[in-house]
C-alpha cells in the first residue's frame with residue numbers, strides 16, 4: 214500500500230460567522246509533496262486548521278476524508294492518530310510540561326495501553342532526531358515551546374513530525390523566522406521523511422524553501438480558493454513575478470478573502 | 475450571631491495537661507495566659523471567606539499513637555512519603571500526639587543540630603525554645619485561634635541548626651493524624667543560626683472523611699544573618715479536618731527563606747504564609763499550589779513584608795478549582811518605609827475546571843517607600859482551548875491533555891519539593907484530587 218490519501222472537496226469554512234474558505238478542492242497522496250502559496254490573508258492557515266480540527270473554525274460545507282474515512286467526524290486527537298499532523302504557524306507554549314514528556318505522551322497515545330514506548334528507546338530516538346535537527350539537548354527538558362525563539366519553535370515542530378511519523382503532514386510556514394542554516398537543517402529533516410508512505414502539504418511564501426524541498430505540485434490560494442495549480446515551475450514564476458499576473462489572468466482585484474472575483 | 479467557640483478544655487485541663495508532660499514553668503504559664511486571652515480575642519477574619527459554620531470545637535485533644543520500631547511498621551499509605559531508596563536519616567514520624575519514630579544522624583548530632591519533638595525540646599532546651607517560641611514570627615494574641623494554639627499545643631518539632639552548619643540532606647517530618655478525631659495543635663519551630671543552611675520537608679496526613687477534627691498549626695522559621703532555609707510542605711488533611719495553618723518566617727540580614735507549599739487539604743482551610751524580611755538583602759520566595767474540590771472553602775494568604783533594604787520577595791500562587799469548591803487567594807507584598815531598593819513581585823493564577831467553582835485572586839501591593847520596584851500578575855481562567863488543541867493535534871486525548879496542562883500549571887511548586895518520594899506523593903495527591 215502506497216501511503217494514505219487525504220481528499221478535500223468543496224470545503225467551506227467559517228470563523229466567527231465569516232466565511233473564509235469558499236470551496237477548496239485538493240487531494241494529497243502518500244509519496245507526494247504539495248506546496249500551497251498565496252498572498253497574506255487568503256486562507257492558507259484556515260485550510261490547515263480546518264483539516265486538523267481547530268475549535269474556532271467551522272466547516273459549513275464540503276468534505277475531508279482520509280483513506281475514505283470522514284475526518285470531519287473525528288475529534289482532533291483522533292485525526293492525529295489516524296495519521297494527520299499539522300506543524301503550526303504559531304505553536305502554543307505550555308508551561309510546566311516538558312518537551313520530552315509531551316512527546317512521549319504523544320507517542321504513547323498511538324500505542325496500546327501496556328505497550329508504551331520503552332524509556333530508553335524513546336530517549337535514543339529523541340536524541341538522534343535532535344542531533345539531526347541540530348537542536349540543543351536542553352530543549353528536551355525545557356517546557357513545551359516556552360520561551361523558545363521563533364526558529365526553535367519551528368525546529369521543535371519538525372522534531373515532533375519526525376518522531377510521530379504521520380502519513381500526511383501539513384506544514385504551515387515552517388520556514389518563517391528561520392535563518393539560512395536552520396532552513397537547511399529543517400529541510401533535511403523533512404526530506405528524510407520522504408517515502409511512499411508520507412504525503413506532505415507545505416504552506417510557504419518563499420521559493421527558497423522549495424529550493425531545498427522540491428514539490429511535486431504547487432497550488433495558489435486567493436479569496437479562499439485554490440485558483441491555480443501547477444508543477445514546481447509555478448513557484449519559480451511566482452518568486453520572479455509575484456502574484457499580479459495570476460490576478461490579471463483571473464480578473465481578481467483584491468485577493469484576500471471576503472472579496473468576490 | 476453566635477460563633478460556637480466555647481471549648482470543653484478549661485484552665486484545670488490545660489494545667490494538668492502541661493504538668494502531665496512535665497513542661498517547664500514558662501510554657502505552662504504561657505498556655506494558661508493564652509487560654510484566658512482566647513476568651514476575649516476575636517476569631518480571625520479571613521478576607522471574603524465566612525468561617526462562622528466551620529468546626530473549631532469538636533475534636534479530641536490528647537490521643538496517643540503507638541511507637542514503631544521500624545518504618546516497615548507504618549501502613550503503606552504513610553510509608554510512601556518516605557524515600558525507600560534513600561531513607562532520610564533525619565526523620566520524625568508523629569502519630570496523633572506521640573512520637574512514633576525519630577532519627578537524627580550522628581554527624582548532625584555531633585555538629586550540635588537539635589531535631590526533636592517540641593515537648594522534648596521544651597524540657598531539654600528550654601531556654602533556646604523559650605527565646606523564639608511565638609516571639610518574632612507568630613504571636614499568641616493575634617486572634618482566638620492563635621491563642622488557643624498556644625494553650626492547647628500538643629505536638630510539633632523543634633529544629634535548631636547551629637552557626638555555619640550546612641545540612642545537605644533534607645530533614646523530614648511526617649505528622650500523621652491517625653485517629654479520626656485527634657486534633658493537631660502542632661507547632662514547628664525552626665531556627666537556622668547565622669550562616670547555616672537547611673532543607674526541611676513536612677507532610678500532614680489524615681484520612682477522616684466522616685469524623686470531624688481540627689488542625690491548628692503554626693510554623694515559625696527564624697533565619698538569622700546569612701542563613702538559608704528551604705521549607706517544603708504537603709498538607710493533606712482529609713475532608714473531616716478543619717485546618718487553620720500559619721507558616722511564618724523571619725529573615726535577617728542576607729538570609730534567605732524559600733517556601734514550597736502543596737496545599738492539598740480536602741476540608742475547609744485557612745492557610746497563611748507570611749515572611750518578614752527584617753534584614754538588609756534578605757530574600758523570600760513563597761511558592762504555593764492548591765487544588766479545591768467538592769464543597770470545600772479555602773482561604774490562602776501569601777504575604778511578604780519588607781523592612782530591610784535591598785530585600786527581595788517573590789510570591790507565586792497557583793490554584794486549581796473544581797466542583798463547587800471556593801477559594802480566595804490573597805497575595806500581599808508590603809514594603810515598609812525605609813526598605814529602599816527592595817523588590818516585591820507576585821503572581822496569582824487560578825485555573826477553573828468547573829462553572830460551579832469559585833476562585834478569587836487578589837493581588838495587593840502596599841508600598842511606603844519610593845525607591846523600590848514591585849509588580850503583580852493575577853488571572854482566573856479556564857484551560858486554554860488553543861493549548862488543548864495543540865496537545866490533541868499530536869494524538870493526545872482531551873483528558874490526558876487536560877491532565878498535562880494541570881500538572882504543568884502546578885509544576886512550579888511540585889518541582890521544588892526536595893524529597894523525591896514526597897514530590898511523587900504530591901503528584902499523586904493532585905492526580906487524585908483533580909480526577
Ligand SMILES: Nc1ncnc2c1ncn2[C@@H]1O[C@H](COP(=O)(O)OP(=O)(O)OP(=O)(O)O)[C@@H](O)[C@H]1O
Pocket residue numbers: 228229231233251252253254255256257258259260469470
Ligand atoms: N476571528 C476572525 N474573525 C474574522 N476574520 C478572521 C478571523 N481569524 C482569521 N480571519 C481572517 O481570515 C482570513 C484568512 O486567514 P488565514 O490565517 O487563513 O490567512 P493565511 O493565508 O494563512 O495568511 P498568512 O499568509 O498571513 O499566514 C484573514 O483575512 C483573516 O483576517
Ligand SMILES: [Mg+2]
Pocket residue numbers: 257258259302385386
Ligand atoms: Mg497563515
